[in-house]
Amino acid sequence: MILHGNESASPEEMEKLQLNRLRSTLHRVYEKVPFFRKKFAELGIEPDQFTSLGDIHKLPFMVKSDLRDHYPFGLFAVNKSELVRLHASSGTSGKPTVVGYTEKDIKMWSELVARSIAAAGGKPGEVLHNAYGYGLFTGGLGLHFGSELLGMATVPVSGGNTDRQIALIEDFQPTVICGTPSYLLNIAEKMEGQGKDPRKTSLKYGIFGAEPWSEEMRRTLEEKFSIKACDIYGLSEVLGPGVAIECHEVQDGLHIAEDHFLAEVINPDTLEPVPEGEDGELVFTSLTKEAFPVIRYRTGDIASLQRGKCACGRTTIKMSRVKGRIDDMLIIRGVNVFPSEIEHFLLTVEGIVPHYQLHMQKSGSMQHVELHVEVDDTFYADIDMDLNHYNVKILANRVQRVMKNNCLISVDVKVVKPKTIPRSEGKAVRIIEKTSNKEETLKT
Incomplete structure (x- = not known):
């Protein structure tokens, strides 16, 4: 098992790295994004005042409506000429939320997803079957670029056309499959309907996310396919998939990429921090994003945080699996x-x-x-x-x-x-x- 250096950093080393990156990000948004400059002025704060991670609580929260109110590019910290990609939500409940990436952002994102796939069992030289949807949704392309960077042959099949999915699994012999858990269950049922045994495929690991799923669903998928099923977490506003991932060795909580994101859990009613291990609303601050930094972004996802070294060797903070969304x-x-x-x-x-x-x-x-x-x-x-x-x-x-x-x-x-x-x-x-x-x- 090969870990990225920051995945096994000591708490002191990680805190120092996070603080340096946080201060750099605060200067960036203060100088480049009028929305944040106005917010900081209203609160009477400046980036240089932040000398510890505990100062994060002085900063204002960011919510999804802020993205819609500044549609499409009002929260970007770079000129459009520096963008290499845009993603967006469907916008079914109003204006879509739009996020952008510079070339450096795409490289960072790909590295985090590569780390995630490796944590979930993927290895260079093997084949990954990607059944996440491609397009404006970040899932498909996010997993794709990370898989390629890891050195895996990536099958960009996207979602749908289940018969073709089954044929490609049989023909290309992937060891890793990615998609929503409900769709993977659909694939398993379709195989059984064709008289085929999903347990006899080449698959060894599954990377599932984009919807809340239970431990019972995990056991069902693992039994259906004879695999280890790992939960991956991410949302487009924060980055996309790769913000956090379960390790296949333990499968007990998701390792957050702390070198790139500062995580908090708050009481969604009082907006105050909750004790470690207690459920609340996940809040993320990005530490290295160029095009679309987020400061204390309220995700709406319900989970908890836990510190401590994992048996896999990672020392990064863990988040529990998402229990649900506040609006769900x-x-x-x-x-x-x-x-x-x-x-x-x-x-x-x-x-x-x-x-x-x-x-x-x-x-x-x-x-x-x-x-x-x-x-x-x-x-x-x-x-x-x-x-x-x-x-x-x-x-x-x-x-x-x-x-x-x-x-x-x-x-x-x-x-x-x-x-x-x-x-x-x-x-x-x-x-x-x-x-x-x-x-x-x-x-x-």
Whole structure:
């Protein structure tokens, strides 16, 4: 195992590096970005006043609406002539968020993704199958450039066309596969439907992200493909994939690239720091980005931070796997719950596959919630393909009890036959919100 030098740096060495890079970044945004210069002036602070990492709490927060308010280039710290690439969100809820990269940014990003792939088990000379979407989404190109830099033969298949994905896995013999966990589950099911065993492929490691997923989903994917599945974290506003990654040796928390990002966790209501190990909202400050630096960017992701040396040899701070997003949190009859929590406990019920949807309809002050769950082929055969079978009612009642006892929510349960809940070729659609006039689909 070969680690990048900074991945095994002492806490003192890392703190010194972070402080130097933070001061440089603060000078950069103060001089180059009017938004930050105005914010600093309002608070009466200047870059030279920052003499320790603890001073980070003096700085203002940055939120996604700031990006939309300054669309498209108002927060950039370089001229357009220095940009070599632009990425953007879909903009489905308003103006898209736009981020840019200089040549140096792309090189730094590629190095971080190469480090991430190596941490997850990738090796030079092997083949990586990249099923993340290419385009304005940062996932596909982010993994692609990092894989090539690591020295892996990269298959840029992108998402969709599942039959072709399967053929390329069989023909090109990759050892690493990347994509959303829900889509990889779709690939596994399609292979099984073709009479093929996903466990007999050449795959050894999976790098999955772009949507919250549970430990139960991890076990399902690992059993389906006979691989080690690692969680990768990143968001376009901060950089893209490569901000943090699980190591394949331990798979217990994601190593943050501390030499490039300063991480905090705050209480999203009070905006105060939370104790180590306690869940809160992740906040990131970039330390080396040229085109689009971010200062105390509130990600909306819920996780915790933990310090300490890992058995893999890395000393970088770890973040827990993302529990959910603040804006994804559901309120079901007064109870707060994340979709990932529902998935976590749902997959403990025998006979249920990892596909579900919550159908939520509100009429005035009344809320009706129906959880659609799908049975596996074995259960379906055992009930003679009859959804009126008494065992279906028993299963639905069991799911209701699991949701009530663990998630504290009361839901109606509808059991459906295999392969009827829509499969994902990207991020899974878990929540269907209905009103009397329209139906809105939310991706979670």
